[in-house]
Amino acid sequence: MNSRYISTFLGARFLGYLAFAAVAWELGALVSLPPAPRMLLFGAVHVSLACVLLWYAYSAGHGCAHACSGSELVTIGATKKRSVAGPAALGFLTGLSLCPPFVAAGVRAAGLGSVAAALLFFAVFFVGTSIWFVPFVGLGCVTRNEGVTTVARMAMVLIALYYGYLGLTMLFGRKVYGY
Amino acid sequence: MATEARVLRPQQIEARTIGRSILLSLPVALWSVLMFGHFWQPDRAAQIASVTTAVFMIALFFMMMRTGSTYRWRRWFFVALGLLFPVGFIHTVMVMRGTMGIPIEEMIAGRTPFCFLPIPLLILPAALTKTVVFPGSILPGGGMSGGGMAAMAGIWLAMTIVIGKGWCSYACFFGGIEEGMAAVPKRAKLKKIDTRWRYGPWAVLLAMVLLSLALFDSVYCMWLCPFKAVSEYVAARNTLGMVQNGIFVVLFAGLVIALPLLTKKRTQCAFFCPFGAFQSIFNKTSVFDVKIDRTRCSPCVLCKTACPTLSLTDESIVRGETLMSCMKCGACVDACPKDAAVWHIKGTDVAVKPERARLMFLYAAWGMAIMFGGGTIAGGLATILHVFV
Numbered sequence: 001m002n003s004r005y006i007s008t009f010l011g012a013r014f015l016g017y018l019a020f021a022a023v024a025w026e027l028g029a030l031v032s033l034p035p036a037p038r039m040l041l042f043g044a045v046h047v048s049l050a051c052v053l054l055w056y057a058y059s060a061g062h063g064c065a066h067a068c069s070g071s072e073l074v075t076i077g078a079t080k081k082r083s084v085a086g087p088a089a090l091g092f093l094t095g096l097s098l099c100p101p102f103v104a105a106g107v108r109a110a111g112l113g114s115v116a117a118a119l120l121f122f123a124v125f126f127v128g129t130s131i132w133f134v135p136f137v138g139l140g141c142v143t144r145n146e147g148v149t150t151v152a153r154m155a156m157v158l159i160a161l162y163y164g165y166l167g168l169t170m171l172f173g174r175k176v177y178g179y
Numbered sequence: 180m181a182t183e184a185r186v187l188r189p190q191q192i193e194a195r196t197i198g199r200s201i202l203l204s205l206p207v208a209l210w211s212v213l214m215f216g217h218f219w220q221p222d223r224a225a226q227i228a229s230v231t232t233a234v235f236m237i238a239l240f241f242m243m244m245r246t247g248s249t250y251r252w253r254r255w256f257f258v259a260l261g262l263l264f265p266v267g268f269i270h271t272v273m274v275m276r277g278t279m280g281i282p283i284e285e286m287i288a289g290r291t292p293f294c295f296l297p298i299p300l301l302i303l304p305a306a307l308t309k310t311v312v313f314p315g316s317i318l319p320g321g322g323m324s325g326g327g328m329a330a331m332a333g334i335w336l337a338m339t340i341v342i343g344k345g346w347c348s349y350a351c352f353f354g355g356i357e358e359g360m361a362a363v364p365k366r367a368k369l370k371k372i373d374t375r376w377r378y379g380p381w382a383v384l385l386a387m388v389l390l391s392l393a394l395f396d397s398v399y400c401m402w403l404c405p406f407k408a409v410s411e412y413v414a415a416r417n418t419l420g421m422v423q424n425g426i427f428v429v430l431f432a433g434l435v436i437a438l439p440l441l442t443k444k445r446t447q448c449a450f451f452c453p454f455g456a457f458q459s460i461f462n463k464t465s466v467f468d469v470k471i472d473r474t475r476c477s478p479c480v481l482c483k484t485a486c487p488t489l490s491l492t493d494e495s496i497v498r499g500e501t502l503m504s505c506m507k508c509g510a511c512v513d514a515c516p517k518d519a520a521v522w523h524i525k526g527t528d529v530a531v532k533p534e535r536a537r538l539m540f541l542y543a544a545w546g547m548a549i550m551f552g553g554g555t556i557a558g559g560l561a562t563i564l565h566v567f568v
Contacts (some may be wrong), residue, residue, distance in 0.1 A: 015491065066364065120184050141438060146375075147378055147381075150375050150378040150382075151378045151381040151382045151385060152382075152385075153380060153382075154378060154381075154382030154383075154386075155382040155385040155386040155389075157382075157384075158382065158386035158387075159390065160400075162386075162398070169419070
């Protein structure tokens with residue numbers, strides 16, 4: 001089951017990459033958006049990710065508590081059915097998360113000669129970054145431990161708060177640090 | 180073997196004679212004189228502070244030997260450390276910088292004072308990128324960075340290898356404040372605590388490690404450290420800086436003042452501190468631990484009630500051990516009416532000479548407490564004495 005979620009997550013993330021590559025190439029001008037709209041986009045993505053994380057943290061504590069089924073964290077986002085909507089949404093959103101190297105890759109894709117070249121460039125970029133997810137496939141068994149799931153849920157809330165804060169500061173155009 | 184051990188135990192827990200207690204305190208006295216014996220220094224306030232600290236540390240150890248109680252006397256040292264550290268530290272930053280707020284210019288210059296709390300957050304970025312994500316100095320000479328990160332990391336490592344999470348009871352200069360607060364009320368007003376909060380430090384550690392790695396910043400220091408409220412804070416130049424400082428104050432007021440008063444527990448240590456979670460790992464490498472002798476245990480769970488960090492559960496008592504979050508403060512050992520909670524050296528029988536294990540642990544822990552915490556106490560005391568002398 002765990003590998004199914006990882007593959008769904010990665011598949012959706014891959015789609016996010018390709019979508020971004022296509023948009024970057026077609027529009028070209030995406031990276032040359034004025035700073036203000038770009039910050040709004042960045043902020044919206046951050047806030048969306050924060051909401052998804054908070055939803056996971058909440059739903060993980062309100063699902064089936066049977067020992068046999070392990071924690072609901074295993075079935076990220078799916079409380080009753082083993083839905084893949086959660087990992088797919090998270091994968092797609094992280095695929096669109098505009099971190100600096102991702103934006104740099106977008107600039108490169110925008111300058112390529114054809115959409116195929118842009119898609120191929122992002123496909124390789126995806127392979128390179130996906131290696132970091134491989135170790136997570138084998139970690140499903142540890143989620144049977146209540147301590148691990150509780151720690152994961154609490155950490156999700158903290159990280160969601162931070163990303164939510166970053167997103168809001170971008171949306172409202174404030175500095176991140178108060179120097 | 181077990182029978183023989185039980186025969187030995189009762190005489191070990193009796194209070195010692197004064198002469199024997201003095202004899203056992205001699206190594207500590209010698210160490211204290213070596214550490215604080217700067218009697219020739221011209222600064223009279225510092226002279227008095229050094230002598231007072233030496234006498235204080237020797238007297239507490241003597242009482243530990245005389246009464247057989249650990250927690251009761253250690254707490255005096257720990258609270259003094261917690262109260263006097265901010266006095267000395269704030270005085271130093273005020274003299275050197277003129278304000279408790281650290282400006283961005285000081286951070287860029289690598290002059291941010293370094294404490295041990297961010298150590299676990301620096302490891303992954305340093306291992307992966309050879310970068311220290313803290314705006315301080317690695318070696319001495321960084322202004323307010325004092326001895327530098329290398330010195331602090333060295334002291335931490337030396338103590339940690341020997342006493343594990345005992346660091347949190349014999350070296351941490353923050354935990355004493357909440358231990359003092361927890362000692363104020365006679366009874367806890369808030370008795371039911373969801374034990375899942377015990378996982379809080381691990382969650383904070385995980386989140387902070389990931390965020391520090393992702394953002395290349397010591398995120399905990401910038402956003403969540405409650406002790407910024409009594410050491411140094413962000414020099415706020417806009418609303419967000421005020422928000423950061425507001426978080427420090429709220430966390431300090433809640434976790435270090437209010438909740439210890441209500442629960443009689445060290446709530447910041449038990450439910451929040453990421454360094455404490457990291458330090459728990461080293462309880463596995465330390466040779467010292469606390470065990471429950473199942474042949475003597477009733478079980479009355481007084482040890483569980485006394486534990487300031489919820490490191491004893493019904494299940495762990497049945498297993499005869501503490502959880503890995505145990506900070507070896509000795510509260511459970513002091514509380515047990517049957518002497519079933521005992522100090523222990525790994526690899527030995529639980530029932531065999533626990534007082535010897537306690538002595539060996541205390542020599543190590545107290546020696547380091549004198550060296551690390553004693554200096555801080557003397558510094559804070561000297562700061563106060565400068566007003567009068």
